[in-house]
Amino acid sequence: MIGKKRWAIAEGYIPHDDETKPREFVSHETACILNTTDKDAHITLMIYFADRDPAGPYNVTVPAKRTLHLRFNDLKDPEKIPHGTDYSSVFESDVPVVIQHTRLDGRKAENALLTTIAYSEG
C-alpha cells in the first residue's frame, strides 16, 4: 500500500481541438490514479476556476488494485469542464492513492506532452 488521501493539481487546461481525430491524439488532460490497496477508492473531485465558484463534487471510483487514467475531458456530472479555460483540481480519497498529471497537446501537427506528480497530503 502506497500513497496519500488528498491530492491537488494546480495546472489545468484542455485545449480546444478537433474531436474527430483518433482519441489518442485528441488534446486531453489526464489524472492517473493508482490504488494499490485491496479496497475500492471512492474519490471526490472538485474543480476550481479563475472567476467562478468551484464545480463538483465529481465522484470517481478506482477499484482495488487497479489504475484509472481519468480524462478530464470525459467528466460530465454535475457539469462538463469547459475547454480553453484555466482550472485546478483537488482529489479526496477514502484510501491512499497516487496521482500523476499528464497532458497531451495535439493542436499542432506534432504532439507536446507534459507530466508531473501531483501535490499530496495526509
Place this chain on the structure above:
Amino acid sequence: MIGKKRWAIAEGYIPHDDETKPREFVSHETACILNTTDKDAHITLMIYFADRDPAGPYNVTVPAKRTLHLRFNDLKDPEKIPHGTDYSSVFESDVPVVIQHTRLDGRKAENALLTTIAYSEG
C-alpha cells in the same frame, strides 16, 4: 484546505518570441496557483537572477476558492522580467496554496511543453 505557504521554482526562462501571435501560442511561463481556502491569498513573489540582485516583491492576490494561472510575462510592477534570461522565483503566501510551474515554448512551428509541481515548505 490543501497546500503550503512557501514555494520555489528554480527553473525560469521566457524565450524571445513573436508577440503578435495568438496569446495562447506565444511562448510563456506560468505559475498556476490554487487557493482552496475561504480567504484571499496575499502572495509576495521574488525573482532571482544569475548576475544581479533579486527583483520584487511582486504582489499577487488569489481570491478565496479560485485558481490563478499567473504568466510571468505579464508581471510589470516593480519591473518587467527580461526575456531570454535565466531566473528563479520564490512565493510566500499568507494562506496555504498549491503551485505548479508550466512553460509553453512556441518559438518553433510546433509547441513544446513542460510542467512540474514546485518545491514547497511550511
Place this chain on the structure above:
Amino acid sequence: MIGKKRWAIAEGYIPHDDETKPREFVSHETACILNTTDKDAHITLMIYFADRDPAGPYNVTVPAKRTLHLRFNDLKDPEKIPHGTDYSSVFESDVPVVIQHTRLDGRKAENALLTTIAYSEG
C-alpha cells in the same frame, strides 16, 4: 546515500510505434533508478492495470553506486507489458534509491518528452 525504498509511478503508457527505428527514437517509457549506496539494490516491481489483476513481480537489480535507466518496453519476465495500454508501477527496494519517470513519444516526426520525479515513501 540518498533516497527511499518505496516508489510509485501512476502514469504508464507505451505507445504503439515502429520498432525498426533506431532504438533511441522508438517510443519508450523509462524508470531511471539511482542507487548511491554501496550495496546492490534488489527491487521488485509490480505493474497495475485498469481492468485486470496486477502483473509481476518483476525482479530488477541496480548495482552499488550505479544508475539503471530501465525501459518498461524491455520487461519480459513474467510477461511483457502490452503497448497502447494504461498502467501504473510500484517499486520496492531493499536499499534507498531515487526513481524518475520519463517517456519519449516518437510516433510523430518530432519527439515529445515528459518526465517527473516518482512518488516516494519510507
Place this chain on the structure above:
Amino acid sequence: MIGKKRWAIAEGYIPHDDETKPREFVSHETACILNTTDKDAHITLMIYFADRDPAGPYNVTVPAKRTLHLRFNDLKDPEKIPHGTDYSSVFESDVPVVIQHTRLDGRKAENALLTTIAYSEG
C-alpha cells in the same frame, strides 16, 4: 530561505547534437540551482553511470541570492560527461538550495522539453 541540502536527479542523458547551432537550441541538460540564502552555496556534484564508477566530485558555487542554470554539457573538471550516455546526479550543498532538472532535446527540427523538481532530503 527555502530548500534542502541534498538533491538527486535520477534521469540524465545529453543527446548527441550539432554543436554549431545557436547555444539555446543545442540539446542540453540543465540543473537549475536557486540559492536564496545570504551565503554562497558550495556544492559538490557526483555523476553516476550504468557501468563504471562515479565521476566527480565537481565543485559548483552559487553566489548568495543568485540562481545558476548549470549545463551538464559545460562540466569539464575532473572530466566531461559523455553524450549519448545514461547518468544520474547527486548534489550536496552547505546551505539550503532548490534544484530543478530540465532538458531541451533539439535533435529534430522541433524542440522537445522536459522538467521536474529534483528529489530532496535534509
